[in-house]
Amino acid sequence: MSVISRGFHGRRGGDVRLPPGQYLERGFPVLSAGPTPRISTDTWQFTITTETGDTAARWNWQQLMALPQVDVATDIHCVTKWSKLNTHWRGVSLDTLLDGVQTNAGYVMAHSSGGYTTNLPLPDIRDGKAWVVYEYEGEPLRPEHGGPIRMLVPHLYFWKSAKWVNGLTLMLHDMHGFWEDLGYHDYGDPWREQRYQGD
Ligand SMILES: Nc1nc2c(c(=O)[nH]1)N[C@H]1C(S)=C(S)[C@@H](COP(=O)(O)O)O[C@H]1N2
Ligand SMILES: [Mo]
DSSP: OEEEEEEEEEEEOOOSSOTTTEEEOOSOOOSSSOOOOOOOOOTTEEEEEEEEEEEEEEEEEEHHHHHHHHEEEEEOTTTTEEEEEEEEEEEEEHHHTTOOOOOOOEEEEEEESSOOOEOOOOOOOSSSEEEEEEEEEEEEOOOGTTTEEEEEOSSOOOGSOOOEEEEEEESSOOOOOOHHHBOOOOOOOGGTTBBBTOO
């Protein structure tokens, strides 16, 4: 399966795929709140924890690779105002990982090696809207960009795409992750310019 979002280019006045306040970036900036962890796929695990603290599901690298793999082409938007159009990724849909998980939760916290967290409404990582990805433009995802694997939630600002992701915790009530606790918006829709709390 592949998910392709096609390009629409305005005749003048810029690109209609660029959300308000964003500029086009050709490179790929690295934005990390701390040092880059070196994570071996030999020891990597991904755990889904329910709102009651139970382990709902866990995969090692080999088990993840045995799941259906998908190619994703999408635009990404960082709150620091750069956007990249038509980036290509390969990974596993969050729908696949959440399949069969019983929960009453409305929210999730994504967790990363190194302690980074970010919160999302559960519906925002379902129905083909989010992935864990380990390839970027046909190459293994580099450590500084979250390798071996990161979240990709491209319809929200890129801080919601946790690098070095190692699990999700389902939550009945919304809680702030790392940047949200420092004043960034709870939801982070680039099309509504939800950069900071109150936007
Ligand atoms: N674990 C972790 N994930 C993270 C971050 C981080 O500091 N740690 N930074 C976030 C922010 S603010 C952005 S814009 C993107 C940057 O991803 P990149 O460095 O691949 O461009 O990762 C997000 N995910
Ligand atoms: Mo960011």
